Amino acid sequence: MEYLLPTLREKREVDSLIRDTLDKVLVLRFGRSSDAVCLQLDDILYKSARDVSRFATVALVDVDSEEIQVYVKYFDITFIPSTVFFFNAHHMKMDSGSADHTKWVGTYMRKQDFIDVVEAIYRGAMKGKLIVSCPLPPERIPKFQLLYKDL
Amino acid sequence: MNQKKKKNSNEQQQFEYCEVCRLNQNQGRRHNYFPNHKTSLATLLTRFQSKLTDVKFFLKTPMLLRPEHAHQNRLWCPFCSCDILELDSHFACGNAIEHLASVEHWKSVKGFMWKYGGGMDRLDLFRISEVDYAKWEKKCRSLKTEASKVKSVVPVVEPLNNIHNELNADCVNSFQENNVNVLNFSVTNGVVPLHSYTNERAQVSGSVLSSLSEAGPSLHNMSGGIQVRHAEYLKNSTDYMENRHCSNSLARESSSCGYLTSGSVYPGVRIANGEDISLGFPKLTQISSTSQEGIEGNVHTGAPPPWFDATKGNKPDLAWKPELRGHVSSKAGKSSKLNQRRVGAAWAERRKLELELESKGGHVNNNFDANWLPNFGRVWQSGTRKESRKEFQAENKATHKADHQSEMLMPLQPYISKRMRKDASE
Numbered sequence: 001m002e003y004l005l006p007t008l009r010e011k012r013e014v015d016s017l018i019r020d021t022l023d024k025v026l027v028l029r030f031g032r033s034s035d036a037v038c039l040q041l042d043d044i045l046y047k048s049a050r051d052v053s054r055f056a057t058v059a060l061v062d063v064d065s066e067e068i069q070v071y072v073k074y075f076d077i078t079f080i081p082s083t084v085f086f087f088n089a090h091h092m093k094m095d096s097g098s099a100d101h102t103k104w105v106g107t108y109m110r111k112q113d114f115i116d117v118v119e120a121i122y123r124g125a126m127k128g129k130l131i132v133s134c135p136l137p138p139e140r141i142p143k144f145q146l147l148y149k150d151l
Numbered sequence: 152m153n154q155k156k157k158k159n160s161n162e163q164q165q166f167e168y169c170e171v172c173r174l175n176q177n178q179g180r181r182h183n184y185f186p187n188h189k190t191s192l193a194t195l196l197t198r199f200q201s202k203l204t205d206v207k208f209f210l211k212t213p214m215l216l217r218p219e220h221a222h223q224n225r226l227w228c229p230f231c232s233c234d235i236l237e238l239d240s241h242f243a244c245g246n247a248i249e250h251l252a253s254v255e256h257w258k259s260v261k262g263f264m265w266k267y268g269g270g271m272d273r274l275d276l277f278r279i280s281e282v283d284y285a286k287w288e289k290k291c292r293s294l295k296t297e298a299s300k301v302k303s304v305v306p307v308v309e310p311l312n313n314i315h316n317e318l319n320a321d322c323v324n325s326f327q328e329n330n331v332n333v334l335n336f337s338v339t340n341g342v343v344p345l346h347s348y349t350n351e352r353a354q355v356s357g358s359v360l361s362s363l364s365e366a367g368p369s370l371h372n373m374s375g376g377i378q379v380r381h382a383e384y385l386k387n388s389t390d391y392m393e394n395r396h397c398s399n400s401l402a403r404e405s406s407s408c409g410y411l412t413s414g415s416v417y418p419g420v421r422i423a424n425g426e427d428i429s430l431g432f433p434k435l436t437q438i439s440s441t442s443q444e445g446i447e448g449n450v451h452t453g454a455p456p457p458w459f460d461a462t463k464g465n466k467p468d469l470a471w472k473p474e475l476r477g478h479v480s481s482k483a484g485k486s487s488k489l490n491q492r493r494v495g496a497a498w499a500e501r502r503k504l505e506l507e508l509e510s511k512g513g514h515v516n517n518n519f520d521a522n523w524l525p526n527f528g529r530v531w532q533s534g535t536r537k538e539s540r541k542e543f544q545a546e547n548k549a550t551h552k553a554d555h556q557s558e559m560l561m562p563l564q565p566y567i568s569k570r571m572r573k574d575a576s577e
Contacts, residue, residue, distance in 0.1 A: 011457070019502065020506065022499045076449045125493055
């Protein structure tokens with residue numbers, strides 16, 4: 001999928017993309033392209049990237065590269081794929097019923113789900129909200145188990 | 152007759168809080184005989200008793216408590232109205248057992264039963280006798296010495312000969328063979344699994360879990376609810392879902408059941424054998440193990456985000472710029488229509504200006520102040536609604552005054568026509 005969506009491997013690239021995406025939702029997928037679930041998600045992202053292009057930018061981030069480890073640590077990414085949303089250089093959170101609001105873990109069940117999520121985040125951000133609740137019904141949100149460190 | 156009435160009315164005026172019904176009543180002792188009170192007392196006692204069966208299981212067979220499970224292992228004692236935490240105890244339900252055997256607990260149970268009328272003959276059900284306690288202590292001591300001899304961290308997942316477990320017993324076993332490193336990881340690093348969901352949507356899964364424990368009363372009796380839960384947490388989530396699926400379909404024909412399993416993250420879930428599960432999982436744990444080395448601030452602790460630490464030549468990448476430049480210029484006219492209070496509006500405006508400057512070849516300094524992150528303050532962080540309201544009103548007044556003053560201070564000027572002004576500026 002790397003040839004279809006921009007893939008970032010350096011911290012500098014990620015930095016500038018986050019800082020320079022203005023008045024648009026930035027969707028960053030943290031994962032690796034050898035992973036099956038990541039590929040599934042990438043497919044959905046690629047198919048809907050054009051549909052949401054007026055209000056969102058989609059990019060992939062390779063978690064294996066050295067420089068990206070800063071981000072992996074910062075967002076506490078333990079599962080791939082994890083999707084993180086930004087708006088105007090602010091990290092956008094989403095309450096999808098799981099204990100982790102900072103990112104979306106796993107893939108989407110269909111294209112429309114992803115579009116709905118991005119739209120909800122865009123609308124929320126335009127109203128000045130830093131956290132939005134997930135528009136999807138709970139059975140279509142992938143469940144995962146989170147591991148807390150040093151609790 | 153009259154006196155009696157008077158007495159009655161006097162009694163009625165004294166309000167008393169009934170902890171069982173959680174309401175203030177002015178009926179005096181009569182309240183204890185109300186059907187509502189009786190039913191809620193009965194439910195309270197049965198609920199506590201069901202928790203006590205768990206504790207009593209551990210009383211009979213003491214087990215070492217791993218620190219990562221300590222926070223799940225706690226008990227609310229309704230008689231003493233206190234929470235018994237197990238954070239510092241070495242044995243499962245250690246503090247709870249100690250508490251239940253204590254004299255204070257005995258006293259407060261008596262007091263509670265006397266006050267709310269639970270039947271004084273049942274008192275012994277809600278405590279642990281000293282003989283049992285002594286036995287338990289002895290066992291604990293022997294266990295401790297054993298544990299110090301043999302340092303085994305392998306969890307004890309007891310084989311339960313139960314229909315639910317028979318269904319996925321082979322699945323569990325194969326998982327353990329395949330993902331031993333996952334298991335070890337969770338043990339050695341003191342990782343605590345998620346056990347609380349944040350909103351009511353996720354209670355779908357919660358209710359399924361509870362239906363599991365309801366569906367298998369034999370499962371509950373076999374080894375105490377807490378231990379069963381531990382065993383489940385030690386397995387990984389796919390396994391967990393499969394377990395849920397099995398028990399659920401056994402318990403009732405749930406229509407959403409198939410949906411749940413198909414809605415899982417990992418494609419291997421639908422086929423419940425270890426090989427498929429191992430396909431998605433080891434990678435996930437690898438990632439977490441790499442990030443485990445240096446735990447600095449992260450998004451949960453509110454550390455400064457990495458995209459703002461402009462250290463070495465944080466010049467925006469030119470590869471991204473052409474697209475952005477077009478984007479900026481096309482939106483330049485539109486930006487006034489956008490909500491001024493949208494997220495990061497200030498940042499967007501500043502950044503747009505910077506980008507424009509950069510495109511002209513100007514120099515931009517990349518420092519940002521500490522309060523770029525919005526501070527909600529007030530009720531969101533501390534204080535009551537009332538306090539924050541007062542605070543707000545005081546502030547509002549102050550700003551109003553300031554506004555007035557500034558209006559007053561505005562120097563009076565003779566009227567200058569717009570055309571004149573334009574000419575002057577030119």
